[in-house]
Amino acid sequence: MTTAAPQTPVPPAPGPARGQGRPTQAGSSAVTRKAQARLGMLLVTPLMVLTAVFLVFPMANAAYYVFVDFNGIDPSPPWIGLSNFTELAQDPDVWAAFKNNVIWIVVGTTAPLVVGLAFALLVWTVHRGSRWYRLAFFFPYVLPQVAVGVVWGWIYEPSRGWLNRALEFVGLGSFTRGWLGDPDTALYAVLGTAVWTAAAFVFIIVLSALRNVDADLMDAARLDGTNSFQRLVYVIIPQIMPVFLMVTTITLLGGFSVFDIIFVMTGGGPAGATDVLGTYAYSSAFQLNRISYGTTLALIITVLAIPFAVMMNRLQRRLSLQGMGA
Amino acid sequence: MRTSVLKGLALASAGLLATACTGTSTPGGDEGDGDAQSIRWLIEEPEDAAALKSLEQHVATFEKDSGIEVKITTLPFDTMRTVLQTQLRSGEGPDVFNWGSGPSFGGALARNGLIYDLTDAYEENGWEIYDFAKEEVTVDGKVYGVPGELETIGLFYNKEIFDELGLQAPESLEDLDAVSQELKSADIIPMSVGDKDAWPGGHLLSMTLSSAIGSDGMEQLFSGDKSWDSPEVVAALELWQDYNEQEYLPESPTSVAYETMETMFYTGKAAMIPTGSWLVGEMDDNADFEVGYIPFPGPDGPGIFAGGLGSGPFISAGTSKTDAALEFVDFLASPEHGEWTVENFHTIPPQPIDTQGLDVSPLLAQVLEDTAQISDGGDFGYNIDVKVSDAVNEAMYDGVQGVLTGQRTPEQVAEDLQAAAQE
CATH class of the missing domain: 1.20.5 (Single alpha-helices involved in coiled-coils or other helix-helix interfaces)
Structure with a gap:
């Protein structure tokens, strides 16, 4: 039971030190x-x-x-220092795979952003049935990548595939080919599939951001006589920029680590034409049993990806601090 | 906060890339029941659920007779390739497992002490295995496994189409060229070849090379006495380049998956299919025409079948249930099990089998007869991919694809093969 506090200050009585007796507020x-x-x-x-x-x-x-030569069996692999790195620098297949990665990063980042944004803007302006459009456009993203790869493999099939049949149907039979078996088209054919799924992801995220775009600003811009393109560039994109940067970051980093869709559709072939660093690392590690070399490649992928991740996030933070965003 | 989380996620995802290849975890495991009468048998995933069920029922007869419980686990081939070594090394692997019998499969594991030595078991149990097959599972004088089923590689052809066009089975490359021209004129794809999966390319080279240089020449290649960039290897690769250019193969063969290649043959779009005897069962089920099977023709004659061994049983060196595992392998090495595989899986066991009274198709009967002749001293080529290192296989798979797409010349591929063989 507590007693009432004294009305007048009194000197502290000898007793337990502060905090050791009855709990004070600070204690x-x-x-x-x-x-x-x-x-x-x-x-x-x-x-x-x-x-x-x-x-x-x-x-x-x-x-x-990365500093040993591990073959997956030997429990005491020999120390080889930087040999994995020097071999990697001189390996022409690594450079070919890196070139494919660059193509993937550029096309595989840009195309989904453009396509996803375009569809999001279209659906944003549609009111009737927008739920069904959302469902239809987002559907590719929720499908397992393996299933997507297998089905698109059928679509690209040279003799029975829908793509060649459709080309023949519209009189473009001269363009038919074995899309995944032709080294000139294989990478872009796989990229086409990847863009289809990634654009679905961009679509749904951007559409969510568009819901928060300030309607008053849009009305004001209309009253000022802006056209659609101007409103997109000067009103809409600045407001969705942080979200747009977030999806850009995710898509961009996906370009460094891409593996599954290529592995399923071409396995890196024909003759390495669709190999990227990820698939090359896999084949080195698990098909040639060069675990250390594959690990070194994977480490290089990480080292290449980190600066982009940091840069994109800094940019996003700067925009947030500037108060941009929906 | 959001930025930190995003950065953390980005770094974590990037970091995971680097850790993906280290393989520190050990999937599977013995589940540690410690029961000496219970063993785990790891096999490659069968083609369908019905095949697995049939195998389980067959193994149940062993379980009933022996009192040993066999837990069958399956993995896709590629996954097995990835995790098997790790499992065996960790001591958490299967007690018995089926794996490729050649030097680059079981041989690699044996050289690293991961497989139980079966030399004494052969003597004690009197397992009758073809000598040439037994050699494939022998390292440094020790027999470390029971060879898997025999697989021959050759040329299947549609007898109905051949009869309609008045064609004879080719007995030389010249014949094959003439037959292919006739088929092409009749709007039929001469040879169904699909190399999208890359590994069929190894079989293409195996059969043309085996028929060109015979088993002696192939053995010289494997031993290093003959160089992989020799003119014979270049010529064998040139042959496929030429067939592709002559349109004897489907359009863009590197776009055609193995299943599609099969379908082309079953539907009569293609008249011949160069592949292996493992397809006999499916041929019987899917082809509504009579199928012939011949060696891939050689430059000067009918050529020889190339062949190799499929997956056979091995015992893990780390198993604590050796007796039960040996009893189970004894069951798998028995002629009764061999006969069962002939009838149910349409495969060729690595031991003499009396086909009298067995319910087999004419095509399988022919394949069994051919195999018996080979084991009686006939010449028999090699399926390259079970005899060489992974590096040579990779060079071969990429190389044949490169030749078929025009990315590489046969000479370049032969040089790559030689460089890989010297690694």
Whole structure:
């Protein structure tokens, strides 16, 4: 039971030091902070453990493997220093794969952004049935990439594929070919499939951002006599820019790490024509049993991707600080 | 906050790229039941669920007779290739597993001490395996496995189309050229070739090279006495380049998947298909015409079948259930099991089989007869991909695709093969 506080100040009586007796307000805060800290630690522990087990440890492991020659069997692989890096620099297949990665990053980032934005703008202006349009345009993104790759493989098939049949039907039979088996078209054919799915992702994210575009600003722009293109460039895009940068970052980084769709559709062939660093790393590590060389390649992919990730996020943060965004 | 999270996600996803190849985890495992009468058998994923069910029922007879429980687990071939070594090395692998019998498959594992030595088991159990097949699972004088089914590679042809056009099965490359011209004139694709999956390219080279230089020449290539950039190898590659240019093959063969290549033959769009005896069962099921099977013709004669061994059983060196595993392998090496595989999987076992009374198709009966003749001393070429290193295989797969697409010349591919062989 507590007593009422004295009306007049009195000198402190000898007794327990501050904080050691009845809890004061400050003492109570300290206890709460400690409890909060403990709770915080408890809550982040599972994530830290998962990060340590699935990220930090494998990363450290990978860092070790790049300096040895591990074939997947030998428990004591020989130390070879920087040989994996020097071999990689002189390997013409790596440069061919890197060139394909660059093409993938440029086309595979630009095309989905343009297509996704275009469809999002179209659906944004449609009111009747927009739900069905959203569903239809987003559908490719939720399909498993393996299934997408297999089905598009059928579409590109030279004799029975829909694409060649459609070309023949409209009188463009001279353009028919084995899309995935022709080294001149294989990469772009796979890219076409990837763009189809990535554009769906861009579409749904951008459409969500468009819902938050300031209608008053749009009306004001209309009253000022702007045309559609001007409103897009000067009113809409600045407002959705942070979201647009976010999808750009994700799509761009996907270009560095692309693997599954190529692996399913061409396996990197014909004769390496569609190999990117990811598929080349896989074939080196798991088909040629050159685990260390494959790991070195994967590390290079990471090193190449990080500056872009950091740069894009800095840009996004700067825009957020400037108050841009829907 | 959002930026930090995004950056964290970006870095984490980028970091995961670098960790993807290190293979630190061990899928599968023994599940540690510790029961000496329970073993795990890892096999390549069968073609369909019905095949697996049939195998499980067959193994159930062994379980009933022996009192040993066999837990069958399956993995796709590519996954198995990736995880098998890790599993065996970790000691958490299967007790018995089916894997390729050649030097670059089981041989590689044996050289690294990952497989139990079966030399004594052969003597104790009296397993009757063809000598040439047994050699494929022997390393440094020790027999480390039971060879898998025999697989021959040659040329299947549609007898109905050949009869309609009055054609005879080709007995030389010159004949093959003439037959192909006739078929092309009749608007039929002469040879159904699909090399989208890359590995069929290895079979194409195997059969043309085997028929050109015989088993002796092939052995010289494998031993290094003959160079891979020799004129014979170049000529064997040129042959496929020429067939492609002459339009004896489907349009853009590197776009054609193996299944599509099969369909072209079954539907009569193509009259011949160069592939292996593993397709006999499917031929019986899908082709509504009589099928002939001949060696791929050689430059001066009918040529020889190329061949190799499929996946056979091995015992993990790390198993703690050796007795049960040996008893199960004894079952798999028995003639009774061989006969069962002939009737149910239409495969050729690596031991002499009495086909009298067996329910087999005329095509399979012919294949079994051909194999028996080979084991009696007939010349037999090689399926290259089970005899050489992964580096040579990769050079061969990419090389044949490169020749068919015009990306590489036969000379370049032959040089790549030689460079890979010297690695």
